[in-house]
Amino acid sequence: MSFLFIRVFLGGLWIIGSLSGWGWLLNSTLQPHRKDNVPSIGHNAALGLAWSTIFGGYLNLVHQIARVAIGVYLLAGLLLAIVALTRRYTALRDHAIRICSYFGHNKIATTVTLLLCMLALLKYTAAVSPARFNPDDDYRAYLTFPLKMIETGSLGDEPFSYRRLVSSLGGQAFLDTFSLTLGDLRNLHLMDEGVAYLLLVLLFLEMAIAKALEARWIVLLILVVELFPFPVINISAVYSAVLLFLLLLALFERAVSAPPSLAQSTVLAVTIASLVSLKYSFAPAAGLFLLSSFVLQLIWSSFRRAVLVNAGFCALLTTVFLIPWMVASYQSSGTLFFGLLGSGFHGSRYGTAVLPMQTLGIQNVLAFFHSSQDLLPALFIVLVIALFKADQKAQRRRIVDLVILGNILLGATVIAISMGGYQVARYTFPLLFAAVMYCLLKQLTVYRQGELDWSPSGNWTTSMLLLGSLVGGALTGFFGREEELLASIKSSIRAESIVTSSELTHCALMQATVPPGEKLLVRLDKNFLPDFRRNRVYIVDDPGEVSPPPGMPVFRGPESLATYLVGHGIRYLAYSYGDEAGFSRRDLGTRLDPKGRTNAWIREGTQLAFDFQDNLASLGKSRKKLYDDGAMFAIDLATKAD
Numbered sequence: 001m002s003f004l005f006i007r008v009f010l011g012g013l014w015i016i017g018s019l020s021g022w023g024w025l026l027n028s029t030l031q032p033h034r035k036d037n038v039p040s041i042g043h044n045a046a047l048g049l050a051w052s053t054i055f056g057g058y059l060n061l062v063h064q065i066a067r068v069a070i071g072v073y074l075l076a077g078l079l080l081a082i083v084a085l086t087r088r089y090t091a092l093r094d095h096a097i098r099i100c101s102y103f104g105h106n107k108i109a110t111t112v113t114l115l116l117c118m119l120a121l122l123k124y125t126a127a128v129s130p131a132r133f134n135p136d137d138d139y140r141a142y143l144t145f146p147l148k149m150i151e152t153g154s155l156g157d158e159p160f161s162y163r164r165l166v167s168s169l170g171g172q173a174f175l176d177t178f179s180l181t182l183g184d185l186r187n188l189h190l191m192d193e194g195v196a197y198l199l200l201v202l203l204f205l206e207m208a209i210a211k212a213l214e215a216r217w218i219v220l221l222i223l224v225v226e227l228f229p230f231p232v233i234n235i236s237a238v239y240s241a242v243l244l245f246l247l248l249l250a251l252f253e254r255a256v257s258a259p260p261s262l263a264q265s266t267v268l269a270v271t272i273a274s275l276v277s278l279k280y281s282f283a284p285a286a287g288l289f290l291l292s293s294f295v296l297q298l299i300w301s302s303f304r305r306a307v308l309v310n311a312g313f314c315a316l317l318t319t320v321f322l323i324p325w326m327v328a329s330y331q332s333s334g335t336l337f338f339g340l341l342g343s344g345f346h347g348s349r350y351g352t353a354v355l356p357m358q359t360l361g362i363q364n365v366l367a368f369f370h371s372s373q374d375l376l377p378a379l380f381i382v383l384v385i386a387l388f389k390a391d392q393k394a395q396r397r398r399i400v401d402l403v404i405l406g407n408i409l410l411g412a413t414v415i416a417i418s419m420g421g422y423q424v425a426r427y428t429f430p431l432l433f434a435a436v437m438y439c440l441l442k443q444l445t446v447y448r449q450g451e452l453d454w455s456p457s458g459n460w461t462t463s464m465l466l467l468g469s470l471v472g473g474a475l476t477g478f479f480g481r482e483e484e485l486l487a488s489i490k491s492s493i494r495a496e497s498i499v500t501s502s503e504l505t506h507c508a509l510m511q512a513t514v515p516p517g518e519k520l521l522v523r524l525d526k527n528f529l530p531d532f533r534r535n536r537v538y539i540v541d542d543p544g545e546v547s548p549p550p551g552m553p554v555f556r557g558p559e560s561l562a563t564y565l566v567g568h569g570i571r572y573l574a575y576s577y578g579d580e581a582g583f584s585r586r587d588l589g590t591r592l593d594p595k596g597r598t599n600a601w602i603r604e605g606t607q608l609a610f611d612f613q614d615n616l617a618s619l620g621k622s623r624k625k626l627y628d629d630g631a632m633f634a635i636d637l638a639t640k641a642d
Helices: 003-030 041-061 067-087 089-104 107-128 137-142 144-152 162-166 171-182 190-210 215-227 239-256 262-278 280-300 304-333 362-373 375-389 395-418 424-448 459-479 482-494 501-512 558-567 585-592 600-622
Strands: 519-523 536-539 572-575 623-628 633-640
Touching: 003 041, 003 067, 003 107, 003 171, 003 190, 003 262, 003 482, 041 067, 041 171, 041 190, 041 239, 041 262, 041 304, 067 089, 067 171, 107 190, 107 215, 107 482, 137 144, 137 162, 144 171, 162 304, 171 190, 171 262, 190 215, 190 239, 190 424, 215 424, 215 459, 239 262, 239 280, 239 395, 239 424, 262 280, 262 304, 280 304, 280 395, 280 424, 375 395, 375 424, 375 459, 395 424, 424 459, 459 482, 501 623, 501 633, 519 600, 558 600, 558 633, 572 600, 585 600, 600 623, 600 633
Parallel strands: 519 536, 519 572
Antiparallel strands: 572 633, 623 633
């Protein structure tokens, strides 16, 4: 067992404690008189995670992200958590005594709880240091972003990166710097699949206990949260997104049922701003919750002036929290907020590339509806229908539930349209999973209060079917991937590397031929290999999709490309031609078949990538080579070959 595994394994628990400390500080500052019936480690840590993305935006703005700064931040949070524990020592001690007494008299509950803890521990262990990353998304972009933050102090400019423009403002990349501070690139699954996963289990457990559910329901719900197959294909936010959406739903329900409060509006703004910073696709649903919370308050509250003041304050504060990330996006990619405030450097601006929504045709629409056959979208649809049919006495509660489901449905629809019907189930998963689990938890609480409908079409029967389907889907997903889980655990314990010493040596030799401080454009199979401190490195993840004005010339030959790059001050270029940067015609040429099942947007992106790589291969023959090891070359675009 490697020292790196032990250090990062314990470090992840340290991060959880630190996030809990920052969340406690925020809660205790804004709501000093609030009393919790149960320990709120999960709630505080989720809020601390949300706050961290905002704090990271300001660090990024002043170029002060570094291992020392991150270490100090995490240490300060842990000290705050210790202070919180000492202040609530008596309450926590009494709570621990009650728990021990309960388990001491209930062996079945003890066995089941230990089993759930072991399952959570196994999945957390698998996330500590797995040598399994997506060669397309992670190796070309997502691993690069947190590494560049640590090495240069900020996310910096990436005018040729598609994912930098359309995926995220940068919140998840900053969270991943926590993993780099404790370990290295091998540990970049830690924050989402490890830390956020444990926090999701804790938060949902706290919510179930607070609603006084029976132990059997809590066990089944936690089993679903622990084992349900999340669509994780890269290191972008999935578990983190579900965690914050679940927190947002709880805050939304609390906000519409309580008098208007600036403190509550602040917490809501922190959560919404964090979600938006994680991924652009979460913005529509988050914005709908922000708007509908104050609309319902305005309808139900007699303090309408206070509601309007709080609404303006919350919207303003959300914007203030996002401004640092938005400024960084504008400096890098030409837009403050992709989609909402312009397309920035996207190729659709020049007519050289298309947005996914522009490829929306009958095939894409069918793909959109096809996604509803997946378990989670199907269960969400059933839940919506059941709620509309429900005959509940508490009309306000029913309205809140309908608004929640309506916001999620609209948010998911916007995502589906913006993605051109491509992989809808994966992109909408965080919204749907959080909504289904939260509404199911609420319905089980209603039944605990005796409001049962035993009819075949009643909500009780529907909820039992939903819960059974979720448990079945969770177990099926887990036992269908147990070999992958075991392989990840072995990889974690061995701390297997994702980069060979040869790759590091060759990349260092290549970069040594480029003068320090000069701009270097790279199209490598692993774009994170260069030293970002030595040169101003620009990565190309999806060639031709994103580029500064007047747009990268496509299908116009290598000389036009060279003239364009030199005109932007980019004289040096590196290309992994041996395997065509992991994007070869041999492996991906089938995407070009117009009669195939490939999405039109993906097909066009493949055409652009092949054209770009063909141009690089030609320039490798016509320009002066600074380095060539048989698999990768570096060239001087401004100097012709001898």
